Amino acid sequence: MNLIDRYINEVVRRLPAKEREDIGRELWSTMEDMLPAGYSEQEERQLLMKFGDPAVLAAKYRTQPKHFIGPRLFDLYLTLLKIIIPIVVTVVVVILIITTIFSSAGEASVVSVIVGLIGDAISAAIEVVVNVFFWITAVFVIIEWVDRTNREAGKPSIEFPEKEWTPDDLKANKDIPKRKAIPRSEPAFDLIWIAIWLSIYFNADKFVGIYEGGSNGIEMLTPVFNQSVLLSYWPLVLLVVILQVVMDIWKWMRRRWGIKLATFNLVVNALSVLTIILIFRNPEIFAAGFLAWLEDLFGSLSTMNWVVGGILIVIAFFAAIDTIVGFWKAAIREDASEKSWKREG
């Protein structure tokens, strides 16, 4: 086997099997023709040097470069990852929180439930990210592979529902000014937050209480709330939660403050604060055991009223700030941060 044969083998082994025979014959005939009759190895070497690296020559036979995920698909791939991963992680964590709190209520101490929940949430989030990443990537690699095979066989490549780009597209995906924008993480964490509070609300007598280290670990002396009284407010609580969820979905989709969203925020905040005040104004909301424990500790219940009143004022204060910030951000002009390239003079 001479050098030319070896060279041609190096080229064709990098090419599709059904083309190897033809290409090999063509190359061999060309190279033999370019050499004088009875050539020496020296002349053979010079010729091969002119043709260069066989891998580079093989690449010239491929009209389209090989991509794992090609440039046509890559943008779509990144966009989908950015949208799907946060949604899936949020949904999984919310479901995990709700199921954990409902299923473990009354079994273990609140500390162990929370510690277990944090660990579970982190591992579930990682697992789901790895899974989603893998499957989306796998799907795109398959699409790319099918598309490349099609093109190499001379069939038209896959059409995307994408329209041709026009200047109108510039208006649609304007950059949202930083100060006006709502990051996707905000509604996501808010939903997790709502899930935690809602679960605690329905299981307050099992979680919210006065704890004391006893003979078999931490034990609950008395729950803080009177569960049946607390639960009697459920239609109001559920209304607030539904409005909150609607607002979070709205925030997720719009990704910026607007006057309508700020007004909705005002309504939801006002209703939330009213609900909390209504619940805590009810003297029967606290469990008798909790009140007795307090009286034991402080001698009287008068400080209790001050503390509750103080907490309510703080809650109302933060709700007011949140509402005002919403309107303030809604007032920022949409094109405030748009960079203009026009220069005077």
Add this chain to the structure above:
Amino acid sequence: MDKTSWDDWAAELRSGILPLAVLAQLEAPQYSASLIQVLEQRGLLLDPGALAPLLRRLEKQKLLTGKWDQTGNQPRKYYALSEAGVEALEQMNSDWQKVTQELQQLIEGDGSQ
């Protein structure tokens, strides 16, 4: 002048016009080694390895027909223009003439601007 970018440009220019050069040579059938020789002599082909993939692509696009000739002491593949190849050559030639004319006027600055 940056030497390497200049070299790249010269190579890119030649690989851009190579299909036209090849089609223009194939009104009578030729085999690839003789094509390489002609094009290299005229300085139009810097890398002989580029020709075989191009011939194959043009043949796939049906601009060329390739026929093996077994009569000599070794087989040779002769390439010739197909009907579609003749049309493509005319089109490419007129494009090329237009580009070189306009470019020439730009470079010389004939005062039309």
